[in-house]
Amino acid sequence: METQRGTGQWVGHGLHCWRVARWEHKTRKLSKAFGSPRLACYTLGGAILLLNVLRSHCFTQAMLSQPRMQSLDNPAAYHVGLALLGVGGVFVLSSFLALGFTGTFLGDYFGILKEARVTMFPFSVLDNPMYWGSTAIYLGWAIVHASPTGLLLTAVVALIYMVAIVYEEPFTAEIYQQKASQACKRS
Numbered sequence: 001m002e003t004q005r006g007t008g009q010w011v012g013h014g015l016h017c018w019r020v021a022r023w024e025h026k027t028r029k030l031s032k033a034f035g036s037p038r039l040a041c042y043t044l045g046g047a048i049l050l051l052n053v054l055r056s057h058c059f060t061q062a063m064l065s066q067p068r069m070q071s072l073d074n075p076a077a078y079h080v081g082l083a084l085l086g087v088g089g090v091f092v093l094s095s096f097l098a099l100g101f102t103g104t105f106l107g108d109y110f111g112i113l114k115e116a117r118v119t120m121f122p123f124s125v126l127d128n129p130m131y132w133g134s135t136a137i138y139l140g141w142a143i144v145h146a147s148p149t150g151l152l153l154t155a156v157v158a159l160i161y162m163v164a165i166v167y168e169e170p171f172t173a174e175i176y177q178q179k180a181s182q183a184c185k186r187s
Contacts, residue, residue, distance in 0.1 A: 021109035037110040045105030063147035072146035084140030091133025131161035
C-alpha cells in the first residue's frame, strides 16, 4: 500500500512545477524573492531534478514490488528495453545540451530566452525530444524488468507529458513570436 500511495504522488510533480512556472510568468514573484530570474529558475530546476529522482525511485520500487510479466521476461524483450533506454538517454542528454539548464528547466517562464527556438538535433528529428526520450527511458526500464506495473506507469508518464505539451507548445510559440516582433520593432 505504501508503494501505491508514493507512486500516485510522483505522477503530479511535473504538473505542479509547470503550474509554479506559469504563476512565475504571470507574477514574477519567484524572481523577486530570489533576487533574479536566473537564481529563481536554477532553484526551480533543482527542485525539478530532485522530484525526478523521487519519481524514478518510486517508479522502480513500484515495479520491483509487483509480479513480472511472463511474455516480457525473455532476452529479446530485455534487449529491446536496453535499446529504448539508450535511445531515450540520447534524446534526453542531447536535448539538455541543446537547451542548457535554463532552457530545460522552464527558463522561458522566467523570461530567460534563447536567441531563437532551438531547431538543431534532437529537435530537428522529433518535437519535444526531452519528454519522448524520458518516456522511452521509462518504457525501456519497464521492459527490462518485465513489469506490467512499469508499462502502466509509463503510459501515465506519457499522458502527463502530452498534457504538458498541449499547454507548453502554444506558450513557447507565443513568447518567441513576441520576441521576434520586438526585435523587428527595434530594427
